[in-house]
Amino acid sequence: MVFRPQVATGFGGGTKRSSHTLIWPRVKAFYVHGFAATTERRDINGGSDVRQPAISAGPSLTSSREWDAMIVKKVCVLGLGYIGLPTAALMASRGIEVVGIDIKQSVVDSVNRGQVHIVEPLLDAVVQAAVGSGRLRAATRPEPANAFMIAVPTPITIDKASDMRAVFSAVDAIGPVLKAGDLVVLESTSPVGSTDRITQRLAAARPDLRFPRSGADGPIDIHVAYCPERVLPGNVIEELVSNDRAIGGMTQACTELAVSLYALFVEGELVATRAREAELCKLAENAFRDVNIAYANELANVCDTQGIDVWEVIRLANRHPRVNILNPGPGVGGHCIAVDPWFIVESAPNDTPVIQAARAVNDGRPHRIMEKVRVAVEGLHSPVVACLGLAFKPDIDDLRESPAVDVALNIARLPGVTVLAVEPNIDQLPSRLRDAGVELVDLETALARADAVALLVDHKAFKKNAARIAQGARVIDTRGVLPRSAPVP
Numbered sequence: 001m002v003f004r005p006q007v008a009t010g011f012g013g014g015t016k017r018s019s020h021t022l023i024w025p026r027v028k029a030f031y032v033h034g035f036a037a038t039t040e041r042r043d044i045n046g047g048s049d050v051r052q053p054a055i056s057a058g059p060s061l062t063s064s065r066e067w068d069a070m071i072v073k074k075v076c077v078l079g080l081g082y083i084g085l086p087t088a089a090l091m092a093s094r095g096i097e098v099v100g101i102d103i104k105q106s107v108v109d110s111v112n113r114g115q116v117h118i119v120e121p122l123l124d125a126v127v128q129a130a131v132g133s134g135r136l137r138a139a140t141r142p143e144p145a146n147a148f149m150i151a152v153p154t155p156i157t158i159d160k161a162s163d164m165r166a167v168f169s170a171v172d173a174i175g176p177v178l179k180a181g182d183l184v185v186l187e188s189t190s191p192v193g194s195t196d197r198i199t200q201r202l203a204a205a206r207p208d209l210r211f212p213r214s215g216a217d218g219p220i221d222i223h224v225a226y227c228p229e230r231v232l233p234g235n236v237i238e239e240l241v242s243n244d245r246a247i248g249g250m251t252q253a254c255t256e257l258a259v260s261l262y263a264l265f266v267e268g269e270l271v272a273t274r275a276r277e278a279e280l281c282k283l284a285e286n287a288f289r290d291v292n293i294a295y296a297n298e299l300a301n302v303c304d305t306q307g308i309d310v311w312e313v314i315r316l317a318n319r320h321p322r323v324n325i326l327n328p329g330p331g332v333g334g335h336c337i338a339v340d341p342w343f344i345v346e347s348a349p350n351d352t353p354v355i356q357a358a359r360a361v362n363d364g365r366p367h368r369i370m371e372k373v374r375v376a377v378e379g380l381h382s383p384v385v386a387c388l389g390l391a392f393k394p395d396i397d398d399l400r401e402s403p404a405v406d407v408a409l410n411i412a413r414l415p416g417v418t419v420l421a422v423e424p425n426i427d428q429l430p431s432r433l434r435d436a437g438v439e440l441v442d443l444e445t446a447l448a449r450a451d452a453v454a455l456l457v458d459h460k461a462f463k464k465n466a467a468r469i470a471q472g473a474r475v476i477d478t479r480g481v482l483p484r485s486a487p488v489p
Contacts, residue, residue, distance in 0.1 A: 072096055072261060076145040078170040080107050080138060082335070082398065083187060083229050084151035085116065086123055086236045090265045092130035099145065100138045101173070111138035119397035119425050122237040142174045147183040147261050150174075150198075151229075153335065154188045160342045162191050171198045175205035180221040183257050187229055189282050189336065191343045195226040195275040199250055212250035214275065225249035225258035226275045228282035233334070233396045244268040248278030286340035287355050292326050293337070294358035297365050300328035304372070311480045330456050330478045331365035331403025333392030338362070338401040366403045369454060369478055370410035376452045376474040382416050386450035388443070388469070389457025390423040390433075397425035404456035405433065411454070412436040420446045424461050447472070455481055 073096065077088040080102040088100040102108055110117050114131040116124045130136035142148070152166040167188050174184065184202070186195055196214050202222065203211040209221040227247045231239040245262055247270055249255030259270045273281070296314070303310035314325045332338045341359055345352045377383035392402035399405055409432065412419040419438045421429060429440045443465060447453070452474035455462060458481045462469065469475065470482040 072146045072264065074099070074143075074145040075147045075149065075261075076101060076142050076174070077149045077151060078142065078174065079150065079152035079166075079188070080111060081151065081153065082118055082120065082233065082236065083231070084149075085111065085118070085127065086120065086240055087149065087151060087187070087229075089123070089126040089130045089136055090237070090240055092133070092136035093126060094264050096135065096264065098130070098136050099143050100136065101140065101142050101170075102138060103140060103169075105140060108138040108140055111136070120236050121234060126237060142177050144177045144179060145182070147185065148174045148178075149185045149187055151187040154190055154339075155335075156339050156342050161346055162343050164190065164194065164197075167194070167198065168201065171201050172205065175202055178202070178206055178209060178222055180209060182221075183223045183225070183254075183261060185224075185258055185261065186226045189228055189286075189340055189343070190226075190279060192276050192279045192283070192347055194279060195224060195248070195250060199224045212254055214250050217251060217253075220251070220253070223249065223251075223254040223257045224275075225254045226278045227258060227262060228278060230282065230285060233393060233398055241265065241267050244271060246271050246273055246278045246281050248273045248275040250275055280344070283340045283344050286337045287344055287358075290332060290337050290341050290362060291354060291358040293329075293332055294361040296326040296328040297331070298361050299325065301361075301368060304368070309484065311484065327480060328478070329365070329403070330369045330407050332362040333400065333402035333404070334398065335400050338392075338403075362403075366406035366410055369407045369456075369476065370414070372476050373407075373411050373452060373454050374414055376476065377414075377417065380451055382418065383451040384418045384420060384449050385411050386420045386422060386446035386453045387411065387438075388422045388446070388453060388455045388462050389459055390421055390429075391425060391457055391459075394458050395425065395460055397423075399426070399430060405430070407454060407456055408433060408438055409436055412438050420449060422446045423457075424459060452476070455479055 075088075075091050075096055075098050077084050077091070077098060078101045080088065080100045084100065088098045092098040100111060107117055111127065112131065114128040116127050127136070150167060150170045152170050154167060155163045157163050167186065167190065178184075184198070186198060199211050202224070203209075210219060211222050212220045212224055225247060226249075227245055229240070230243055243266075245266055245268060247255055247258045247262060249258055255272045255274075259272060262270055299313065300310045303313060310328060314327065317323050317325055341355045345356055345359075373385055377385060387404065387408040390399055390402060390404045390408065392398055392400060392404070408419055408421055411417060412433075413436070419436075420441045421433065421438050422441060422443050426440075429438060443461065447468065450472065453469060453472050454476045455469060456478055458479040463481055466482050475482065
């Protein structure tokens with residue numbers, strides 16, 4: 001079942017403009033029109049008008065009882081990171097009271113000052129406006145609310161197994177404040193079966209409340225669902241609003257209530273499914289991308305061995321109407337693509353040879369790039385190597401699982417080599433780079449001192465200076481940024 005929020009294009013047409021549109025004073029007009037995408041209903045408690053999204057859906061969402069259930073006055077978002085904080089701010093912008101929970105006091109303090117601790121376009125303006133309106137605040141402990149959204153990290157262990165400790169800690173924290181009628185949504189990317197696991201954990205902690213069982217109908221007090229995010233860092237605010245969402249509940253009633261929650265701020269289609277399908281959907285999306293990137297990286301390895309320009313090969317191959325080879329790079333990083341495939345492997349190790357092979361290819365690229373640098377500086381006395389970029393993708397400050405960091409570390413371990421790192425989006429290096437002797441410098445310093453340059457991330461700052469960077473005698477361009485000589489027949 002697909003639910004399509006009906007989005008108005010302005011404030012006309014008889015739709016009353018809500019005062020909470022004023023908390024977006026500096027955000028693109030694209031988002032502002034979302035405030036008009038509502039219909040008015042009276043609060044069942046007799047309060048002022050409550051504005052809810054108009055939804056074209058099946059009859060199961062149109063009864064008076066279901067509409068009343070959709071009235072959400074307060075949401076608790078657990079985890080104020082790259083997904084949780086934007087989600088909390090967007091929901092606050094829709095006129096809902098939102099309390100964001102984080103275990104780091106420094107994060108709580110910065111949010112309550114209307115400041116952000118991560119680099120993401122538009123986020124600072126949205127957070128500042130939401131906090132200024134009084135609808136968003138942060139705390140270290142969950143509070144009673146109508147809905148709880150869990151958006152905490154789910155990394156992998158050294159053995160490539162899922163680490164669900166943060167999710168379970170969040171679940172344990174909300175247990176004491178749950179009450180009948182509440183909704184719990186897991187957004188953290190998780191192995192298949194995780195929604196069922198957190199439901200059982202909550203049920204064990206709160207035997208006084210009735211919890212859903214997968215596929216079983218019957219009266220329940222707490223609704224539980226899964227809804228993975230699928231956003232691109234650097235464009236999170238827009239994509240949280242415009243992207244389609246797969247929403248899977250433990251039961252149909254759970255799914256419907258979760259759909260009503262996301263309809264408050266999502267303009268994309270809300271696609272209803274079951275929890276296990278929604279869980280695997282997110283993992284499958286990122287494993288698909290990982291496999292395709294691995295093909296490009298493997299092709300780059302082939303070209304390196306045979307002295308062929310991989311960028312020219314891809315340019316030519318992509319002229320085929322049914323071929324679209326991705327660009328290679330130093331590997332795969334981030335909190336999704338480099339991690340999520342292992343969640344599938346964990347649950348089905350004998351059924352995933354392609355996924356495992358792709359992970360091996362992508363994880364092997366940092367060592368491959370290090371070898372190219374080693375050959376380039378061979379014979380030099382105490383060579384200096386500049387690593388341009390450390391983030392896992394362009395123009396963000398996120399270093400999680402970044403292959404560029406691994407490249408810099410591998411080069412720093414070469415005997416007698418000094419590594420200069422240029423990352424315009426951070427103020428200090430992570431400890432493992434500092435401990436390895438890596439220095440954080442600006443581009444000017446790096447180009448002046450370096451004997452060799454490894455361009456690892458295609459930041460705008462590097463593209464702008466591509467001609468200067470290319471002047472170096474020993475340049476390894478892993479992103480295809482620098483100008484190349486035209487092939488001669």
